[in-house]
Amino acid sequence: MTQIAFIGGGNMATSIIGGLIREGAVSPDLIHVSDPGAEQRERLTRDFGIVTHESNLDAISSATVVILAVKPQMMKAVLEPLQATLNTRQPLLISVAAGISLPTLKEWSGCTAVVRAMPNTPALTGFGATGLFASEEVSLDQRNLTDTLLGATGLAMWVQTEAEIDAVTALSGSGPAYYFLLMESMIDAGIKLGLSEETARRLTLQTALGAGKMASSSDVAPDELRRRVTSPGGTTEQAIATFEGAHLRDIVKAAMDAAARRAAELS
Numbered sequence: 001m002t003q004i005a006f007i008g009g010g011n012m013a014t015s016i017i018g019g020l021i022r023e024g025a026v027s028p029d030l031i032h033v034s035d036p037g038a039e040q041r042e043r044l045t046r047d048f049g050i051v052t053h054e055s056n057l058d059a060i061s062s063a064t065v066v067i068l069a070v071k072p073q074m075m076k077a078v079l080e081p082l083q084a085t086l087n088t089r090q091p092l093l094i095s096v097a098a099g100i101s102l103p104t105l106k107e108w109s110g111c112t113a114v115v116r117a118m119p120n121t122p123a124l125t126g127f128g129a130t131g132l133f134a135s136e137e138v139s140l141d142q143r144n145l146t147d148t149l150l151g152a153t154g155l156a157m158w159v160q161t162e163a164e165i166d167a168v169t170a171l172s173g174s175g176p177a178y179y180f181l182l183m184e185s186m187i188d189a190g191i192k193l194g195l196s197e198e199t200a201r202r203l204t205l206q207t208a209l210g211a212g213k214m215a216s217s218s219d220v221a222p223d224e225l226r227r228r229v230t231s232p233g234g235t236t237e238q239a240i241a242t243f244e245g246a247h248l249r250d251i252v253k254a255a256m257d258a259a260a261r262r263a264a265e266l267s
């Protein structure tokens with residue numbers, strides 16, 4: 001049986017574990033988590049019935065998959081004392097940490113089968129989007145296992161080159177904030193048009209949810225969905241013309257270029 005160890009039991013680990021338990025993908029007694037926080041460990045045991053450890057070495061001792069879910073700045077210090085064990089045992093290593101490259105992860109861990117995952121915050125709700133890139137030593141079975149593990153938080157997709165992880169970071173990694181910004185702007189504009197704060201907020205959030213559901217449950221592409229709600233001479237047409245006149249597409253492109261450049265600088 002595959003035993004999975006999470007190093008770090010914070011937000012991202014909790015999202016993945018929650019998804020795995022919800023879907024019945026892995027039995028709770030095969031999930032081991034280490035975290036120095038006693039409260040964190042108690043919460044994980046109480047909520048999910050999984051096995052927790054104070055020591056990272058104890059968590060990985062029988063694991064065939066090790067998921068690194070600590071902050072990027074902690075990673076080197078976390079891996080150093082584990083390197084000898086990881087090097088001997090050679091589990092599949094999956095890192096969800098932003099900005100730490102595959103060669104660096106290999107060097108610090110002594111593992112050869114390494115996957116870099118770039119999830120996003122909606123993973124907390126089961127509607128996450130994750131980009132995955134594997135070292136060539138990762139086997140087909142290990143890829144399938146990674147799909148199951150990260151797929152438990154939503155959509156998981158493989159990319160072909162490590163550089164694409166920077167594009168994934170700029171798109172889905174940072175993407176939720178772009179939608180939140182649009183929501184903020186719509187709420188503010190709705191209030192300025194005379195709506196109460198509550199009405200503007202609730203209508204904005206429901207509209208975002210409805211548009212997301214429509215676009216993701218339909219075979220019709222977003223540009224066609226937009227055309228279908230834009231009648232000639234109508235209200236939506238006026239709004240879209242204003243967005244296009246202000247070069248919204250160029251703004252989105254520049255924003256994502258900036259995010260991708262920053263992701264490349266960090267890794």
Ligand code: NAD
Nearest residue numbers: 008009010011012035069070071072096097098119120121
């Ligand atoms: P978090 O702070 O919620 O969790 C980190 C956990 O690591 C904490 O519970 C902390 O107690 C624990 N920890 C600290 N030192 C440790 C040690 N020496 N050994 C073991 N555990 C230790 O952070 P998070 O949001 O879950 O982020 C974890 C990783 O996920 C980060 O590398 C981040 O880049 C990545 N990530 C997170 C998101 C997100 O949406 N939260 C998105 C993409 C990537």
